[in-house]
Amino acid sequence: MATKKTIAIIGASGNMGSAIAKSLANAPYRILLFGKEEAKLKSLFKEIKNTNKKADAEIIGCAADASWEADIIIAAVPFAAEKDIAEKIRQVATGKIVISISNPLNETYTGLVTSSDTSSAEELQKLLPHSKVIKAFNTTFAGDFSQPVINGKTIDAFIAGNDEEALETVSDVVRSAGFNPIKAGALAVSRTLENMQSLLIQLSIKNNYNQVAGWKILHN
Amino acid sequence: MATGILLFQSITVILYYNNMYEVLFENVSKKIGLTKEEEQLLQTFFIPKKLRKKQYLLQEGDVSKYLAFVEKGMLRSYTVDEKGIEHIAEFAFEGWWMGDQFSFLTGEPSKYNIDALEDSELLLLTKQAEDQMLEKIPKMERFFRLLLQNHLIAIQGRLASSLSNTAEEKYNQLVQACPTIPQRVPQHMLASYLGITPETLSRLRKNISLRK
Structure with missing residues (x-):
């Protein structure tokens, strides 16, 4: 029997935070919700419990x-x-x-505010030098969490980080949310991942994907 | 005024979280002397973790990834036999360590469960963090050597006691080692630890109090 892991979602009243919370509450995790908007947090909690009485x-x-x-x-x-x-x-x-999970987008969603030699993940790692920062869930829209399979294809969710064991653990979390985890490489690969989402957001606006869109690598 | 309040708040925050290592530092300083810098460095190897009453740190079949130091609260380790009966191996209170050393060192799945008997504040050490810590703060080698010695003595004592002592002798030894244990641990768990039935323990305690 695997010992249950506890996941704290900081920013659970936000769009992405609540989508992640709803998704992971159906997996064998204990979920702790923290967010600034109390009313949203309460209705999120209610929704989680209504969907799954046993949700921890x-x-x-x-x-x-x-x-x-x-x-x-x-x-x-953000x-x-x-x-x-x-x-x-x-x-x-x-x-x-x-x-x-963040993408350091500029106000017009046309690019990133970080310089090309860093990423929001690497900046977070600098702020938390004794933690294991892993990039994940940044290439998926909030809307994807209720529909991680589009046209029969499971959306790929890229993760990046410098600690192999931590990448393994996060792969399990990503899988629990219904996505197909792909280890993209070291934390610095986050620069690419954050730019990928910048592109997807621009395309989503242009082509009306309605925020249900994702990346998929087709391979043999 | 506003600055005063802000300053007060930030001091409160610092004190609040410095307490996370209070018992550990106290324990370490009893055996070895660390400088303030070394104490700061020592903190970076421990994972601060709150565990609520009845939550698990380890479940049978998992690999024991952590050695846990109890800053606050209480843990127990136990096995479950084929009849589903729990057998308590160890308790750990403030200032004590808990973990399945065998599983921790070999990477083999554990035969033990470890859970919290009270809301607890723990400091967890992984094998990797332990190795890094011993490399960066060589003085800690001595601390852990003394700790393992004491643990070995305790285990031998418990083994000898379980082989030849009467239930009353075992109970008295336990209470001597940890006087608050009868108040903090439910009777049936104490009985399980001593390898006797709760009825026998109850009789035994009555006899002891009558003699006083």
Whole structure:
């Protein structure tokens, strides 16, 4: 019997955070929800419990406390908020997996605000030097979580990081959310992954994908 | 004024989380001396983890990935026999370590379960972090050597006691080692640890109190 892992979702009242929470609450994880918007958080919690009575989920009123109790922390916040969150959770995040989901998009969604020699994941790693930062869930739209299979094809979800064991653990999380995990490489590969989503967002706006779109590698 | 409040808040935050390592530092300083810098460095190897009452740190069949130091609360390790009966192997209170050393060192699946008997605050050490820590802070080698010695003595004592001591002697030894144990651990768990029935333990305690 596998020991149940606890996942803290910081920013669970947001679009991505709530999509991840709903998806993972159906998997054998304990989910701790922290978010700024209390009303949204409460309705998210209600929805989770209505869908799955056995879901092991709980609202926690403090980012640091949620992270202290967690084995895995998902920073489901925009790039601009990561510094603030990192300050709050740094001490309790030592040795833990911290998932960076953000894409540092500019205001017009036409590109990234980070320079080409870094990524939001690498910046988060600098802020949390004793944690294992893993890039994941940044190439998937919030809408994909309720529909991870499009036209019979499971969306690929790329992950990147420097710790092999942590990549394995996050692969399981990604699989639990219904996606096909692909280990793309070291954390610096996040630069490519963040640019990939920038492109997908631009294409989604142009071609009306309605935020249900994803990447798929076709191979033999 | 506003600055004053902000300053106060940030100090509170710092104190709150410095407490996470208080018992560990106290324990380490009893055996070896660390500088403030070394204490700061030591923190970076431990995973701070809260576990609520009844939650598991380890379940049978999993590999024991961590050695756990108890900052606050209480853990127990136990096996379950083929009849589904629990046999408690060890308790761990504030300042004690808990883990399945065999599984931790060999990577073999554990035969033990470890769970929290109270809401607990733990510091977890992985094998990788332990190796890195011993490399960066060689003084900690001595700390862990002394710790293992004590553990070996305790295990031998428990083995000898379980082979030849009466239930009452075993109970007295346990209470001597940890005087608060009768208040903190339910009677049936104490009985399980001592390898006797709860009825025998109850009788035994009555006899002891009558003699006082």
